[in-house]
Amino acid sequence: MVENLLKNHSLRTTKVRTTILDCFAQSKTALSHADIESRFEDEFDRVTIYRTLNSFLEKGLLHKVPDDSNIARFALCKTDCNEHQHFDNHVHFKCEKCSKVQCFHDIAIPNIPGLNEYTIHSANLLIQGICLECQD
Amino acid sequence: MVENLLKNHSLRTTKVRTTILDCFAQSKTALSHADIESRFEDEFDRVTIYRTLNSFLEKGLLHKVPDDSNIARFALCKTDCNEHQHFDNHVHFKCEKCSKVQCFHDIAIPNIPGLNEYTIHSANLLIQGICLECQD
DNA sequence: ATTAAATTTGCAACACTGTTGCAATAATAA
DNA sequence: TTATTATTGCAACAGTGTTGCAAATTTAAT
Numbered sequence: 192m193v194e195n196l197l198k199n200h201s202l203r204t205t206k207v208r209t210t211i212l213d214c215f216a217q218s219k220t221a222l223s224h225a226d227i228e229s230r231f232e233d234e235f236d237r238v239t240i241y242r243t244l245n246s247f248l249e250k251g252l253l254h255k256v257p258d259d260s261n262i263a264r265f266a267l268c269k270t271d272c273n274e275h276q277h278f279d280n281h282v283h284f285k286c287e288k289c290s291k292v293q294c295f296h297d298i299a300i301p302n303i304p305g306l307n308e309y310t311i312h313s314a315n316l317l318i319q320g321i322c323l324e325c326q327d
Numbered sequence: 328m329v330e331n332l333l334k335n336h337s338l339r340t341t342k343v344r345t346t347i348l349d350c351f352a353q354s355k356t357a358l359s360h361a362d363i364e365s366r367f368e369d370e371f372d373r374v375t376i377y378r379t380l381n382s383f384l385e386k387g388l389l390h391k392v393p394d395d396s397n398i399a400r401f402a403l404c405k406t407d408c409n410e411h412q413h414f415d416n417h418v419h420f421k422c423e424k425c426s427k428v429q430c431f432h433d434i435a436i437p438n439i440p441g442l443n444e445y446t447i448h449s450a451n452l453l454i455q456g457i458c459l460e461c462q463d
Numbered sequence: 464a465t466t467a468a469a470t471t472t473g474c475a476a477c478a479c480t481g482t483t484g485c486a487a488t489a490a491t492a493a
Numbered sequence: 494t495t496a497t498t499a500t501t502g503c504a505a506c507a508g509t510g511t512t513g514c515a516a517a518t519t520t521a522a523t
Contacts, residue, residue, distance in 0.1 A: 203470065203519055224509075236473045241510060243471095255395040257453050261480075262509075263397050282439060287448065301437045303418060303454065310457040312423065316439065317393050317453065321446040339490055339499065360480075372502045377481065379500095397509075398480075 200250040200273065207235050207243050212252065221256045221264040221283075221292040254279040256292050257315045269296045280314045286322035293322070336386040336409065343371050343379050348388065357392045357400035357419075357428040390415040392428050393451045405432045416450045422458035429458070 193212045197204050211227060227240050244265055247253040251272030253265040270278045282295040300314045329348045333340050347363060363376050380401060383389040387408030389401040406414045418431040436450045 205471065205519075207472080237509095238474080238511080239472055245510095246471095257393045257395045259391040259393045259399075259451075261397050261399050263395075282442075284442070284445065295441070298439060298441045300452070301439075303434060303437075303452065305431065305434045306418075306420070306454065308459055308462075309420065309454075310462065311454055312456040313454070315395075315453045315455075316436070317451045318439065318442065318445075318447055318449070319451075320448040323444055326444075326446065341490075341500065343501080373480095374482080374503080375501055381481095382500095 196252060200252055202246060202250055202252075207239055208247075210234075211240070211243050212247070215253065215265070215267045219293060221266040221294070223262050223264045225262065250274050251277060256283050256294070257317055258285065258292065259317075264292055266292075266294050269294075277313065282316045282318060284322065285317060285319045286325055287319055288321055288325040291322065332388060336388055338382060338386055338388075343375055344383075346370075347376070347379050348383070351389065351401070351403045355429060357402040357430070359398050359400045361398065386410050387413060392419050392430070393453055394421065394428065395453075400428055402428075402430050405430075413449065418452045418454060420458065421453060421455045422461055423455055424457055424461040427458065 193209050193216060194204050196212060197208055202208060210231065214227060214230070215222060224237075224240060224244060227244070228237050231240070244253065244263075248255065248265065251268055251274055254268050254272065254277055256264040256266055258264060268277065268279055272278055280300055282298040282300065283292055284295060285292045300316050303314070329345050329352060330340050332348060333344055338344060346367065350363060350366070351358060360373075360376060360380060363380070364373050367376070380389065380399075384391065384401065387404055387410055390404050390408065390413055392400040392402055394400060404413065404415055408414055416436055418434040418436065419428055420431060421428045436452050439450070
């Protein structure tokens with residue numbers, strides 16, 4: 192339940208936050224600021240939406256989905272991310288037809304040899320192609 | 328040699344193009360529009376730089392590096408990419424201290440099980456952490 | 464329930480990133 | 494050398510994201 196999620200991450204419950212968080216909870220794909228704004232533009236200010244997304248990101252409720260477009264897309268964190276650390280090292284799939292991005296939380300990223308000297312904090316695999324709905 | 332690269336990808340040789348392509352050939356890390364502009368702002372118009380980067384991308388000289396920031400970064404294609412297809416499915420590493428992004432052309436991405444029904448066109452692995460220069 | 468403190472919201476304004484149209488210029492082909 | 498074609502620079506615009514500040518809400522404390 193959305194309100195508990197907010198409290199557990201030390202965020203006050205407000206209308207914007209419950210609404211937007213609910214939006215993510217119901218969405219199967221990652222959402223951009225523009226996606227949210229288009230649904231609630233007469234309800235919430237765009238700056239407020241930006242700030243809401245940023246605080247969700249900071250507190251570990253959402254993670255940014257890496258992409259080769261230049262717009263930020265967000266998706267719910269599944270594991271227990273918090274304000275100190277994120278654990279979102281899973282596979283993301285972007286459909287080149289419908290442009291939707293989805294998380295595959297259960298597909299882990301295999302270990303990559305050859306980076307022994309580096310300190311690794313996170314790994315994100317972005318796969319692009321055609322999703323199930325868009326297949327011929 | 329830079330001029331041949333341009334000709335092989337059916338691009339006319341101009342001063343902007345040879346200069347910027349040379350810039351990429353010498354750089355060990357991915358470069359953004361802002362990186363290029365700051366070096367050549369009194370020499371080339373910013374729109375021209377944008378258009379140059381886009382035509383390099385389209386013709387297969389550069390590829391976009393996926394990232395969770397919202398700015399586009401580019402790096403030289405190593406394999407024979409062309410205007411029809413890109414083959415840049417390699418590992419990218421972004422340092423969280425210096426923010427530099429580098430390509431690991433020789434580290435291939437392992438096959439990912441569980442996406443059998445999907446048509447896959449490309450795969451990009453973004454690893455974040457601390458690079459060699461920035462280690463304590 | 465009321466009040467006080469602290470956080471959040473909306474508005475205005477701004478900065479940065481990227482694109483388009485068009486006339487002038489430069490590169491290739493004839 | 495000239496004609497054709499592509500490229501450049503300028504101006505103007507659209508989209509994305511941030512900051513400062515006063516007003517409104519939320520929470521905690523009486």
